[in-house]
Amino acid sequence: MKVAVLKGGSSLERGVSLRSAARVEDAVSALGHQTIGIDVGKDLVSRLRSERPDVVFIALHGPGGEDGTVQELLEILDLPYTGPGVAACALCMDKVAAKHEMRAAGLPTPDWAAFNATAFRELGAADTLEEIEERLGFPLVVKPARGGSSLGVEFASSRDEVPEALVAAFSYDDRVLLERYVKGRELAVSMLGAEALHVVEAIPREEDFFNFEARYEIGRTEYVCPADLGDAETRRVQELATGTYEALGCSGFARVDLMLGEGGPQVLEVNAIPGLTDTSLFPMAAEAAGIEFTALVEKILDSARLRAQSAATNAAAGSTATSGRPT
Amino acid sequence: MTGPSEQEGRPQRSSEPPRRRRSHTTSRDLERYTGLFARRTQVMRSSAMRDLMAITARPEVISLAGGLPDTSTFPADSFAAQMTRIAHESSAEALQYGPTEGFEETKACIVEVMEEEGMSPDPDDLIVTTGGQQAIDLIAKTLVNPGDPVICEAPTYPGAVPAFCSYEADVHQVSTDENGMRIDELEELLAALATAGRRPKFIYSVPSFQNPAGVTMSEDRRRRLVELAREHEVLICEDNPYGLLRYDGDPQPTLYSLDGGDYVLYLGTFSKILSPGIRIGWVVAPPPVLEKIGLGKQAADLCTSTLTQYFVREYFAEGRWREYIGDLVGIYRDRRDAMLDALERHFPEQAEWTRPEGGLFIWATLPDYIDTTDLLAKALRENVAFVPGRAAYVDGRGGSSMRLNFSASGEDELREGIRRIGRVVNEQVALYETITGEHRAEPAPDPEDDDPGGEVVPLPKR
Numbered sequence: 041m042k043v044a045v046l047k048g049g050s051s052l053e054r055g056v057s058l059r060s061a062a063r064v065e066d067a068v069s070a071l072g073h074q075t076i077g078i079d080v081g082k083d084l085v086s087r088l089r090s091e092r093p094d095v096v097f098i099a100l101h102g103p104g105g106e107d108g109t110v111q112e113l114l115e116i117l118d119l120p121y122t123g124p125g126v127a128a129c130a131l132c133m134d135k136v137a138a139k140h141e142m143r144a145a146g147l148p149t150p151d152w153a154a155f156n157a158t159a160f161r162e163l164g165a166a167d168t169l170e171e172i173e174e175r176l177g178f179p180l181v182v183k184p185a186r187g188g189s190s191l192g193v194e195f196a197s198s199r200d201e202v203p204e205a206l207v208a209a210f211s212y213d214d215r216v217l218l219e220r221y222v223k224g225r226e227l228a229v230s231m232l233g234a235e236a237l238h239v240v241e242a243i244p245r246e247e248d249f250f251n252f253e254a255r256y257e258i259g260r261t262e263y264v265c266p267a268d269l270g271d272a273e274t275r276r277v278q279e280l281a282t283g284t285y286e287a288l289g290c291s292g293f294a295r296v297d298l299m300l301g302e303g304g305p306q307v308l309e310v311n312a313i314p315g316l317t318d319t320s321l322f323p324m325a326a327e328a329a330g331i332e333f334t335a336l337v338e339k340i341l342d343s344a345r346l347r348a349q350s351a352a353t354n355a356a357a358g359s360t361a362t363s364g365r366p367t
Numbered sequence: 368m369t370g371p372s373e374q375e376g377r378p379q380r381s382s383e384p385p386r387r388r389r390s391h392t393t394s395r396d397l398e399r400y401t402g403l404f405a406r407r408t409q410v411m412r413s414s415a416m417r418d419l420m421a422i423t424a425r426p427e428v429i430s431l432a433g434g435l436p437d438t439s440t441f442p443a444d445s446f447a448a449q450m451t452r453i454a455h456e457s458s459a460e461a462l463q464y465g466p467t468e469g470f471e472e473t474k475a476c477i478v479e480v481m482e483e484e485g486m487s488p489d490p491d492d493l494i495v496t497t498g499g500q501q502a503i504d505l506i507a508k509t510l511v512n513p514g515d516p517v518i519c520e521a522p523t524y525p526g527a528v529p530a531f532c533s534y535e536a537d538v539h540q541v542s543t544d545e546n547g548m549r550i551d552e553l554e555e556l557l558a559a560l561a562t563a564g565r566r567p568k569f570i571y572s573v574p575s576f577q578n579p580a581g582v583t584m585s586e587d588r589r590r591r592l593v594e595l596a597r598e599h600e601v602l603i604c605e606d607n608p609y610g611l612l613r614y615d616g617d618p619q620p621t622l623y624s625l626d627g628g629d630y631v632l633y634l635g636t637f638s639k640i641l642s643p644g645i646r647i648g649w650v651v652a653p654p655p656v657l658e659k660i661g662l663g664k665q666a667a668d669l670c671t672s673t674l675t676q677y678f679v680r681e682y683f684a685e686g687r688w689r690e691y692i693g694d695l696v697g698i699y700r701d702r703r704d705a706m707l708d709a710l711e712r713h714f715p716e717q718a719e720w721t722r723p724e725g726g727l728f729i730w731a732t733l734p735d736y737i738d739t740t741d742l743l744a745k746a747l748r749e750n751v752a753f754v755p756g757r758a759a760y761v762d763g764r765g766g767s768s769m770r771l772n773f774s775a776s777g778e779d780e781l782r783e784g785i786r787r788i789g790r791v792v793n794e795q796v797a798l799y800e801t802i803t804g805e806h807r808a809e810p811a812p813d814p815e816d817d818d819p820g821g822e823v824v825p826l827p828k829r
Contacts, residue, residue, distance in 0.1 A: 052744055055421035157798060166802045192741060203802040204736045207795050211741035 041073045043341065044093035044119075046110060048079035051102030052191055052212070060316035061099035063323075067337035068097065080105065088117055095344050096121040097337070098313060103186055106313045107133035120348030122340050124312045128289040132312035136185045136217055138288060145287035147280065148306045150299070151176055154185060154217040157210055173199060176220045182206055184213035195221070222308075224301035227267055229281035230314065230325035231294050232336070233343055236278035236285075237325040241267035263321065265328045269300075277305050284310055292343050295322050407513075407535050423752040429784035432752040434578065434727060435775040436639045440694060449681040457677060465673040467665050469495025469649070473676045476683040477635065477649050483689070484610050486624045486633070488651045494661055495671045499608055499636035499648035503527055505667065506569065506604055506632055506650065507534045509659045516560055516567040520548050522730070522759030522768070524578045524606065527571055538761045539567070545721065547584025548572055550591045557599050569602040569632070574622060576609040576726025579759050579770035583724055586619055593622055596630040602656075606634045611692050613725035614700035629653065637679060639727070640692050645675035699727070705778040706771065706785060713789025715796050720771075727774040732756075732767055733792060736799050739769045742791060751787040 045068065047061030048054050061077060068075045076091055078084065080100065088096070096119050100106060108129035114121045124132065131138050136154040143149065153172045159165035173180065179197040182205040192212035194205035202218075209216040230237040241264040269277065281296035284307050295314035298305045314322040326336040423430045453461050474490040481488055496502040503526075511517060513535035519527060521540030531538050539556055542549045553570070560567055572592070574584040584592070596603045605622040623633040628651065636648035652660060664670075682688060706729055710720055720731035733739065739755040746752060756768030769788075773781055 050422060050425060050747075052422065052747065058421065160798060160801050166804060169802075191744065203799055204738075206802055207736060207799050208738050208741040210798060211738075211745040211791075211795070 041095065042076065042091070042093045043068045043073045043095050043097055044076045044078055044088065044091060045097045045099055046078050046080050046084075046105065047099045049081070049100050049102075049104050051100065051104050051106075052187070053101035056315055056317060057099055057101045057105070059318070060101070060320070063316055063318070063333065064097055064099050064337055067334040068341075070334050071338055071341075080110065084110075085113060085117070088114075088119060093119065095119075095341050097341065097344075098123055099316060101313055101315065103133065106311075107186065120344045122344040123292045124288075124290040124294060128291065128294075129312045131288045132290070132294065132310045133186050134215075135183065135309050136215065138310060139217075141287055142284060142307055145283065147284055147287060148304065149308070150220040150222050150306050152217045152219040154215060156215040158214075160206075169202060170199075172218055173202065176218060179221045181219045181221050182209045183217055183219065184209045184211075185215035185217055187212045222299035222301040222306050224299050225267075227277060227298045227300055227305065228321045228325070229278055229296045229298065230322045231281060231285045231290065231296065232326065232329075232331070232339060233291075233293070234282065234285070236282050238266035238328045239269060239274055239277050240265040240321045240325050240328075241269075242321065261319075263324060265324050273300075280305055280307060291347060293322070293340055407533055422747050425750075428747070428750045428752055429776060429780050429787070430752045431771045431773070431776065431781070431784050431788075432754045433772055433775050435772070436643060436695070436727070437698065437774055438642055438644070440698065441642065441691070445682075445685065449678055449685070452681055453674070453677045461674050461677045463673060465670045465676065467494070467661055467670050469493075469671055470673075470676050470680070472680040473647070474649075476679050479683065480611070480637075480640070480688075481633075481635065481651075484607075484618065484621055484624075486621055488623075488628065488633070492628065492654065492657060493649050493651040494657060494664060495676065496648045496650055496664065497668055497671050498638060498643070498646045499606065499634050500526060500530070501664070501667065502634045502636075502648050502650040503571075503604070503606070504530045504533075505660045505663045506634075506652075507531050507536065508663045508667075509656065510568040510602070511536045516565055517569060517571065518553065518556065518567050518601075519571040520573070520577065520580075522579050522756060522765055522770075523571065524573055525754065525758040525770075527606075528759075528761055531571075532761075536568075540761060543577065543580055543582055545582055547574055547577065547582050547588055548592070550588045550595070553592070554595065557595065557601070561599070567599075567601050569604045570596065571604045571606065572622070573606045573608075575607055575619060576612065576723050576728075578608075578726065579728050579754065579756075580730040581721040581723030581726055581728045582730075583616075583619060589619060589622055589625055593626045593631070596626070601630070603631045604634065605631050608634075608636045608639050609726040611640055612696060612699060612727070614696060614703060614723075616724040623651065632656065640695070641679070641682065641688070645672070645678060647671060647675055647679060699774050702773045702776070702778055702781055703729070706773040706781045709782045709785035709789075713786045713793075715789075715793055717796060718792065727772055729771045729773060730756075731769050731771060733769070734796065734799075735767045737792065737795050738766050740766070742769075742795065745791045745795070746788055749787040749791060751784045753788065 045061050045065050047057050049057065051057065065075050065077050076093060078087055096114055098105060098110060098121055100110060104110065106129060108126040111121060111126045111129050115126060131141055139149045139152060155165050179195050182194045182196060184192045192209045194208050196202045196205045206216060226242045228240045228242065243262040243264065245262055277298060277300070280298065284296050285294055288310055290310065290312065295311045297308045297311065299308060314320065316323055323333050323336060331339065422428065423432050471490065473495050474493055477493060478488060478490055496505065507530050511531065511534040514537055516539055517531050517536040518539045518541060520543050523540060528538065541553045541556060557567070574589060576583055592603065603622055607621060610621065623631045633651040634648065637645060638648065650660060703723065707722060710731065714731065717734045718731055720729050723729060740757060743753065743755050754770040756765030756770065757763065759765050759770065776784065
């Protein structure tokens with residue numbers, strides 16, 4: 041089998057993507073498949089056309105690779121690919137859209153308000169900040185609507201810090217959200233197919249919060265897997281993750297990030313293509329479930345092919361393929 | 368780590384042995400390694416913007432982030448002739464190990480370079496190192512016990528901090544202004560440390576065309592600094608990679624020449640006046656210190672590349688090294704002027720920047736509500752890069768500053784790069800003012816609207 045691994049690109053998470061892809065390429069080779077690594081750029085479509093891979097493993101993070109853009113191209117080229125489909129990727133990438141979807145499905149997610157830069161420039165949105173601050177309280181979290189790996193996530197502990205935090209978040213996206221801060225434990229649930237794996241807890245060793253560097257440096261964050269939670273609590277967190285994964289229409293795999301505060305767990309976001317580096321949570325959770333990395337990659341590849349096959353079958357039967365989720 | 372392009376289009380047959388075993392790294396392995404790491408690795412941090420920097424390597428990005436000299440003007444013919452001569456005349460020796468302290472011939476070339484700046488060291492007092500960076504590392508290795516205070520400028524050369532930190536130095540930074548290190552602040556720091564019974568091992572300084580600030584220490588301050596070192600019996604580590612790259616103004620005496628070499632350890636390099644690829648630098652130090660540095664070097668790498676030392680010898684024998692530096696000075700002066708001009712046109716009035724008389728860098732400081740690490744993310748979307756200022760501090764300061772390099776890009780590229788950075792800065796300034804209600808009526812005008820200098824410059828494909 042010929043597997044193309046898409047990596048790099050021009051996203052800010054290029055470095056993380058290259059590290060994820062390096063591991064995936066090794067695993068694909070170890071499975072005995074032919075591996076073609078493609079650093080995505082202007083020649084992506086022509087390379088895919090000439091290589092005609094059997095499956096495309098998308099190891100891209102951030103806008104472009106994780107927001108449905110590349111997935112859409114692969115649909116058009118009729119190439120099976122890993123991870124969630126176009127619509128789910130677009131939803132997961134946009135934290136604001138995802139939160140609306142979660143609210144509609146009755147899933148707990150912290151209160152928020154979202155703006156684009158135009159709202160400030162042209163509609164006087166700054167005048168509403170006081171009400172928002174009152175509603176959300178301090179500290180509050182300011183983050184870009186699209187973006188991953190906690191890039192551009194700022195904490196404002198008082199009114200004075202809000203404008204600066206907004207300017208910082210607007211460096212990463214034209215849309216930002218202000219969100220109620222949930223004090224508590226940081227949890228991540230990795231979803232493989234529709235199955236919730238063990239809950240991982242991330243405990244930063246020194247920083248106030250989980251920052252970009254700490255995530256990718258060995259020894260700076262302590263991970264506990266499975267997280268030290270009671271059975272009922274674990275079940276509740278896993279159910280919530282599964283519900284979110286389904287509400288956003290994910291398939292293949294994804295990672296749901298939550299905060300466990302006093303009022304119970306709340307969903308922060310879903311990563312359609314979670315990191316697969318040596319220090320990433322998703323492979324860690326898989327390993328705890330007895331699935332080592334090569335086997336994990338195999339499962340992900342299988343689910344991509346299954347989805348493509350069932351879509352083909354549905355199309356042949358004249359029905360519309362509404363959901364490609366493998367069963 | 369294998370580069371991304373190296374693996375492309377090279378499908379692996381399953382019969383081949385696996386290239387790496389990284390896919391077998393498990394989280395349990397990671398924990399095991401973490402348990403094995405030395406304590407000093409906890410302070411060995413990769414720089415904050417490492418992952419953002421992964422994008423600056425893309426060809427469409429105008430990078431003002433590097434510290435690279437322009438090696439494109441080095442005559443390829445003469446390079447080829449010199450290497451051919453080495454191959455014909457000294458093949459066996461050039462491929463062999465050499466003495467740890469370096470060849471006498473290399474030292475003679477180094478003395479020639481130092482004489483150009485008014486110094487005349489005894490060749491026995493110097494060791495040839497693998498770039499100036501190794502000299503920094505060896506000095507720290509020789510002098511620093513965990514917790515020892517080391518003093519440097521604020522901002523300081525971003526590459527020095529990891530070297531000091533890897534020996535668990537307690538790094539203190541002294542502010543700089545347009546005349547270099549603030550000696551009054553240094554005196555206060557030395558007094559405070561003395562009161563606390565702590566003795567700093569050395570003061571690290573780049574006195575001329577400092578990296579990253581671009582400023583040059585005044586002669587008065589140089590004299591006072593050397594006196595203070597004597598009074599407090601503290602060594603000075605004078606790092607002078609750019610001294611010969613002066614574009615205007617009068618040369619300042621080096622700290623080494625003012626001190627005579629008792630308390631000053633002098634670091635030099637061929638990186639900026641010949642080539643960084645040859646990895647040849649040097650350190651001049653008093654004999655007892657030099658002996659320990661030599662032992663450290665033996666442990667680190669036995670000797671500096673013999674082959675490139677032969678190249679230096681041949682290059683100097685040709686006798687046109689001063690001419691080549693003269694060429695570089697002409698090129699870099701024009702580039703500096705182009706960057707200063709572009710900053711004037713495109714940066715908002717709230718920004719400030721230094722006007723270096725030489726070297727490779729300009730240091731720009733924006734209003735304090737702009738964080739340049741975040742700004743870099745926005746700038747990268749416009750395909751332009753710089754070094755966020757925080758990299759030059761150990762204590763989180765520098766968040767609103769940036770280092771801009773003008774040696775590695777042509778004038779048109781520099782102008783376009785600054786125009787793009789100026790645009791994102793102006794956007795952030797306007798946004799902040801809108802949010803805070805300052806100047807609410809008048810958002811800052813886009814400088815391009817009525818500015819003929821703001822046109823997009825068509826760039827040749829690199």
